[in-house]
Amino acid sequence: MQEIRVGKRGWKMYRQEYDVIVAGGGTAGIAAGLSAARAGAHVLLIEKNSYVGGTAASGLPFIDFFNRDGKQITAGIAEELMKRLFQEKAALGHIRTSGGHLNSVTMIDPEWVKITAEEMLLESGCELLYHSFVCGAKVEEDCLKSIVVANKNGLTEFRAGCFIDTTGDGDLAKFSGARYHLGRESDGLCQAMSLLFKLGDVDVERATSLFSENPIPACPVGGDHEYNLHISGKLSKWNDIILKEGIFEHPDHNIWAGTMRENELTYVNTIRVSEKNGADAYELSEAEIEGRRQLKKVIRFLNAYVPGMEKAHITSIPNGIGIRETRRIDGEYILTGEDIIEGRRFDDCIARNGYCIDIHDPKGQGWGVSRIQSEEQSYDIPYRCIVPARIDNLLVAGRCISTTAEALASTRIMPSCMALGQAAGVAASMAADRKLAPRKLDVKSIQTILRGNGALI
Ligand SMILES: Cc1cc2nc3c(=O)[nH]c(=O)nc-3n(C[C@H](O)[C@H](O)[C@H](O)COP(=O)(O)OP(=O)(O)OC[C@H]3O[C@@H](n4cnc5c(N)ncnc54)[C@H](O)[C@@H]3O)c2cc1C
Secondary structure, eight states: OOOOOOOSTTOOOOOSEEEEEEEOOSHHHHHHHHHHHHTTOOEEEEOSSSSSOGGGGSSOOEEOSBOTTSOBOOOHHHHHHHHHHHHTTOBOOOEEOOSSSOSEEEOBOHHHHHHHHHHHHHHHTOEEEOSOEEEEEEEETTEEEEEEEEETTEEEEEEEEEEEEOSSSOHHHHHTTOOEEESOTTTOOOOOBBOOEEEESOOHHHHHHHHTTSBSTTOOSOOSSTTOOEEEEEOGGGHHHHHHTTSSSSSSOEEEEEOSSTTOEEEEEOOOBOSOOTTSHHHHHHHHHHHHHHHHHHHHHHHHHSTTOTTOEEEEOOSSOBOOOOEEEOBSSOBOHHHHHTTOOOTTEEEEEOOOEEEEOTTSSOEEEEOOOSTTSOEEEEGGGGSBSSOBSEEEOSTTSSBOHHHHHHHTSHHHHHHHHHHHHHHHHHHHHHTOOGGGSOHHHHHHHHHHTTOOO
């Protein structure tokens, strides 16, 4: 192990011991770092990329801050980030939709997520360590004592009163020996991945009007902004070409895209890479290569056949293929599909969600949704879902929380990942301060703090 070096010229001096360490600075990690630091903890957030944001910095819209009845379900830090982005002209307002599988869409500029979320974290006092991969853990008698981080300095060990795993894939929980599941119960396959991309020089109005001919019902086209257009449809019109030229394997292929600037599609979501495990570096490498292979064909297809996209060109690709599903940590409670469909309430609720169960077939054969059936059109996520069943000193937040594969297909959206991160941050700071295992905390006091900080629970 190398010694931590003292920073020069006013850079922050990294300590080796913190109250709270957050592993992964993506959607959930931003909220976890912020809420733990705001609660008074000394916090270090460790991120393998050169920026915070994770999947939230890939151009996707935040969906379903609202339920189907138009009632806001998620607020807190997620809403605060949207407001800050809006002030920077880097987000459009929430657009409520009806009839389709989405209840609301909030378009954001991915580059500004990196800038704005970083500013918010620094303001809170949270320290940031980039270009650093959490690659190991030391556990004694089921207690997570320290983690190992690999970066340019070599391997460094960090200790903390409490750790939060927000790596999306549950890396830290896995390294700690926590039990987990991967993929659907029947065959262990995970949902398909999608390489997202941003397109410049698109005649957005022409392109979107085309998809409104064959839309997924009632997804929004139009909104409260000149450039706020959202494509949501199928490429069925070009089935013959798509199958003949081998662009995609199956007919009636879905495309989702959205824009917030003139002449661009901020994200396009249509590529599908299936039957790969995103938590395995070898399979992930294959998935990245397959994603780019498809992308080359897709761009040529869009240029050749889709009116309004003749001159379209790729302006950016996110840092890594989009992964919908990998490990789900076994927690004190495992949230199920029935809990979601029936809109169940729990006494230890720490986040709520109004999104449907949205599954991209693991074998790449399409996509389907199941909607919440309860009167309230939303469900609770219990605190026990972020507490690993066996390991102490560790919480998880984001898409790797304790759910069935079916339930993950709903909890994984960004507003709920941020709400879970916010709750994990409060609980971790409390656990570190009181020197208690997270499972021994009084959930009522976590809920009181969350409510005081704008969470809708
Ligand atoms: C193709 C696709 C489309 C989607 N569409 C939408 C949508 O339209 N709207 C919506 O709301 N949601 C959407 N989602 C879901 C949502 O974006 C993700 O589920 C959510 O952002 C996951 O948040 P997270 O914090 O768990 O993970 P992430 O945001 O992925 O963050 C994980 C972070 O941890 C870092 N990390 C990982 N491993 C390590 C390690 N070992 N050490 C250090 N750092 C590490 C990563 O670099 C990353 O920054 C979509 C997802 C995909 C893949």
